[in-house]
Amino acid sequence: MMDSTTFRMQRPDRYVRLADLLPLIPENDWVWSILEVDGVGVMPNGMGVQAFEGQVRASPTGYVLGWSELKAFAADLEQNHWLTVVAVGSQDDLVGDELDAEDFSRCLVVLEAFDSGSWTVAARPGEPARHDIVAAARARYGGD
Known part of the structure; x- marks a missing residue:
């Protein structure tokens, strides 16, 4: 079972982006995968947004990085x-x-954005660095 917190993405002072969450996570050598994406910005390898979204959907294990x-x-x-x-x-x-x-039972960390409205940050408890990700998100952004 993962520990998790959910909080609003739209803040009174600003919009919470993925880039805002990553500093809560310690440097690591984990394997990361983008399983779903719908967004605006520059995509990896200069791909267009639609091309990148299609590549992510086409792979059963997402876009690994x-x-x-x-x-x-x-x-x-x-x-x-x-x-x-x-x-x-x-x-x-x-x-x-x-x-x-x-089924994210093999995952160490899960970061999910829902309909531009909320984030869920989840991590497998057990190692302090992983568990602290959820505690740090709660401390910074509130949540359940």
Whole structure:
């Protein structure tokens, strides 16, 4: 079972972007995957938004990238309407059938944006660095 918090994306002072959440996560060597994306901004490898969204949907394990690539993507993502990003310990933990069924039990971290309205930040408890991600999100953004 993952620990999680959900909070509003639209803040009185600003819109909370993926780039705002990543500083809550320590530097890591995890395997990250974008499972769903609908947004505005510069996409990886100079792809157009629709082409990138199509590439993400076409792969059962999403668009796989490392930590530095995820940070670069987040910096270039101006706004996200829908977004699901997961982290796993190894590429073998990205199992397409499970991810398609939204079974994130192998994931270390799950970041989900819903309809430009809210974020859910979830992490597997057990290691302090992972669990602190949820606590840090609650401290910064409130939530349940």
